[in-house]
């Protein structure tokens with residue numbers, strides 16, 4: 001049999017870049033700035049950062065010669081005494097413009113009011129000792145947005161070490177940690193024994209915190225059931241049922257506030273948050289921190305009915321997961337995606353103490369990638 005091998009086609013040099021035939025037999029274009037900037041020698045293997053500074057080139061990079069030898073493209077440069085060698089396999093990854101594949105970019109799975117028995121649960125001491133289990137925990141958070149950590153130590157440190165498994169504790173303007181108990185002079189509805197409607201936390205911050213930890217240290221009061229709903233489930237159904245209303249809530253920024261003697265925090269957010277694909281990734285919702293609207297009053301003719309429809313849907317039993325938190329458990333959830341609240345309780349009937357903090361969503365994805373992928377430089 002006569003095996004034909006296709007001859008290596010020499011790269012074609014053009015003004016601003018070169019064309020090269022790759023494994024699909026097609027000719028692909030690469031820009032000279034890009035090739036020079038991303039020359040393998042541009043990166044420091046120790047810092048894993050780019051050590052080459054393209055601003056220091058006196059003239060725009062242009063290839064003098066480009067040749068394929070074996071599996072390597074070798075480029076010499078016109079105004080620089082430098083040779084760049086690219087494995088062809090490396091160029092293959094960039095021949096078609098697309099976002100870098102992201103292991104943390106997982107599809108969300110909506111859940112409903114009957115989800116409580118199926119909530120992913122992880123034991124805190126086991127998580128501490130097992131990086132593979134930590135990856136599973138974060139994966140559950142990325143996909144479902146809500147998990148329960150069990151066997152928590154009954155200490156402040158227990159919460160810190162749990163949070164630090166996925167990121168740094170991220171302060172809000174209330175500080176690094178918050179304690180939910182009944183206060184004598186409350187500055188926040190959470191610190192009373194009243195019911196707390198479904199909400200996301202600190203919507204008045206420009207970047208509201210991402211992941212919320214609620215460590216239940218005691219819960220012996222009468223009442224005080226926890227309420228959680230998946231904002232993605234509700235907003236996706238809302239999108240199908242009321243597409244016009246969905247568009248209004250996803251596109252109109254509305255003011256939120258949080259104001260007392262020493263602070264006056266303000267932000268503008270859309271009620272429904274979309275990700276890079278236009279899929280629902282979260283909500284910003286809080287009746288007690290929605291500011292007096294300054295939107296056009298005629299726009300409010302359509303915005304308010306959409307908002308109220310959505311708010312009513314959030315409270316439908318179909319979506320509402322209701323349960324009693326137990327001491328020793330820590331709820332960990334996406335503060336944008338998962339709305340939470342609680343039923344009223346009788347303050348004198350026992351003790352109720354939750355201690356909470358936040359970490360960042362992006363940092364959690366970073367931790368996940370580091371746990372599950374090879375990265376670019378490992």
Ligand SMILES: [Fe+2]
Nearest residue numbers: 190200201340
């Ligand atoms: Fe809250």
